[in-house]
Each structure stands twice: as C-alpha cells, then as structure tokens.
Amino acid sequence: MDLEADRVADLAGRPLSALTRRDVALALLSVSAVGALASLPGIRRGMLAAGNPLSAAFWSSTETVLEKISAGEATVGDVRNWLEATGTEPNGIIGLHVWDEQSERSQLAAEMHTRLVSHLEERLAAGEIDPDRLAAGDPAARQAYIDVQERWMTSVLPDGRVPMDALLDEKDEEYSAEWDAADADALDVLQAMLTRAGDRPLPRQDLSQACARLRQELARPGWPAELLAECGGLRAPDLPSDDAELWLTLASGVASPRGIEGWPGPAGDGKLSRTDRAIAAICAIDHFDWLAVMTALAGGGPGAPASVDDLAGYVRDYDPDDEEFGGRDEDALESVGADAGTGDEDFGLNLYDALDDLGFGPDDDDEDFDEDTMTGLFGPVITLWQALGAIGEDGRLTPLGWWGLPEAMRRVWDHSAG
Secondary structure (H helix, E strand, O other), X not given: OOOOHHHHHHXXXXXXXXXXXXXXXXXXXXXXXXXXXXXXXXXXXXXXXXXXXXXXXXXXXXXXXXXXXXXXXXXXXXHHHHHHOOOOOOOXXXXXXXXXXXXXXXXXXXXXXXXXXXXXXXXXXXXOOOHHHHHOOOXXXXXXXXXXXXXXXXXXXXXXXXXXXXXXXXXXXXXXXXXXXXXXXXXXHHHHHHHHHOOOOOOHHHHHHHHHHHHHHHOOXXXXXHHHHHHHOOOHHHOOOOHHHHHHHHHHHHHOOOOHHHOOOOOOOOOOOHHHHHHHHHHOOOHHHHHHHHHHHHHHOOOOEOOHHHHHHHHHHOOOOOHHHOOOOHHHHHHHHHHHOOOOOOOOOHXXXXXXXXXXXXXXXXXXXXXXXXXXXXXXHHHHHHHHOOEOOOOEEOHHHHHHHHHHHHHHHOHHHO
C-alpha cells in the first residue's frame, strides 16, 4: 500500500503545510517498508508543493532507514534513533522514566507524551532544536535535545503537576499492584504446598533456646547480628517479648528486609558496606526462587540438605507443574482456587505470568541458569538462617527451621496479616 501526501496529512490531522518530520515518519511506519519507499517521491513532491519541503537530510535519513527495514537489517535502535532525530519524538528514556509503547500507555502517560510532543514542536519552531544535526548524529545536538525534554519533564505544569513525578508515581503504583498480586498468588501456592506437607510442630524448647541466644547477640555489635537486625527492622530495645513473634519477625525479614530506608549507605569511599551488599543480594531473590526453596525444605522436613549449593540446586530443578518438586496437586489447589479467583486448571501459573511481567521467573533454557549467581544471592540467607537456628552446623534443616521458615514466608506474602 502506497501513501499519498494527502493521506499523511489525514493521519496527522494537519494540513500539508504544517506537517512535521515526525508526522511523516509515523505515517511511513504505518505501511510496509516497500510501500513506504515507493511512496517517498510522491510525498516529497506534495510537501514541496505545499511549501513545506522539510530538508534533504531528513529525506536521506528516511530513505536509509526504510531500506534497512526492507532488507531486514534495521534494529529497534535504528528506527528509534531515526524517529527521535525528527526533533519532536520524545526519547524512549528520559531520566528515570521509560515511555511504554503507544498502545500500552496509560491515560496519564498518553497525555504527558502528547504534551511533550507539543512542547518539542514549539521549541523546534523557536530554533532551539536542530533536527538535521540530530539526523547526522551530532552529540552536542542530541544532548541539547535531551536537555529540552528533561527541563519540561521536571517543570511544574499550570495545573501544579510535575510530569516526571506524576509518571514515576503512577509506575510505582502499577509495580506495587503487580508485586502484590504476585505475593497473593505465591501465598496460594505456598498454602497448597504446606497442606500437602502436613503438620509441622513448633519445637518450643528449640525456639526458647534460639531466642535467648538471639537476644544476647542482637544486644552486641557484630556481624551477622547487624545484618539480622537490619533485615528484621529491629534494634535491641525494641525486641518483642514473645519468642515466636521475635523469631518470625527476624525470619520474615530475611526474605523481605525491612530496614532498607535505614541503611547507612555507601561509605565515604563510595563503597557499600558488608551489610548493604548482603541486603542487596537478598532483595534480588524473587518469588519463584523462594517457592522453590520452601517447597524443597518443607517437603524434606528436618534434616533436609540446606547448604547454599543445595538451595541453588532447588531453584535450578524446580518445576511448578511437577509434583516431584512440589508441583501442583489438583485436589489441594482446588480448595484454594476459588479464593485465588481463578477456578480453572491453570491456577498456580498466574504467579509465573506475573513474575514474567516483572522480569522474574524460570528460564526456558536450563543453560541460562547461573548457579554461581544464585549461590551468591543465597549466601547471606544461609548465614542468617544459621544465626536463627533454622539450619544446623551440618548444613541441614532443623525442626525449628521446618516449622518457622514456611511460617515466616507466609508472613511476607500474606498482606492481610499486616
């Protein structure tokens, strides 16, 4: 399908005399590259007749990128750079904000994107943006173009909003909602798995001895007590008097550190402290990894291997569909499926869809599994679990850990309890 100049004007909603480079570029991308190349001479003649010839640099760069697209040689970056070089297409990333594809933008994002395009058109007309230099890849012109966008994104609009703040707040809310949904699905899978595992009695004497030791260690400076306190968000004067509450608070903090805002942060030399690095590693462990480990340990019971290599192996081998690895038990899952709002045979997989959306989850190719990285992430976890008495000196799960670790994870994912 070829494009006529008048059709480009219709798509843009402006007369030929007012069309921008971006208008023409977007219209050309709406048809096949072959059709767009065939349409170029006619569009160019129509623009010239309307007194809006654009520039030789634009037409040359357009022909080049369309030829690359037609030959199957163009990258997303090639097309993105060409669009941005029109001088009125916002950069894909501005500061901390990443623009979604047009079809995926929220109402707020669509509004702000349209406002920014209008602002860029004004700056282009005022001579502050040089699209020919952008098309030539001039670094200074590109930086100036970015600066124009960043100034607008961080300026107050007439209605009092700051575009960058409004967009980042919305993204935070979206991410939080997705994460909460993943927590809820993970909790359902955990509950079904614990139903299969059966009763896990609380070893009261072990708990009492562990908590007596923990109270002493948390009252003194040192590591890993510092890390345990930071993760649990507790300091010696604030420790719960109830042993089970103390233990579960500290254990749940291992999976979901609470003291992040209180981090001392980088030292004067810019380096993270030992505690900072450990918490960063823990925070990189996702729902899938925790479910893999909880499934193996709860199913294995006291004495289950729980070294750092064992935990990494549980993640590597975990298949949520295979009951050998704690996969779905249809009878058990049926009892919680209604609560999960699924009611179909795919219950339990919603979690993994959600994790995929968040960038987590299992790899399709086992060769992509990085065992060294996974052992590095679980290293601080093992240290803290040993401090809690959940893992013995022999590297195996204790009765206290069998009872408490799944309960702590239940706390992390059960928002209704908080």
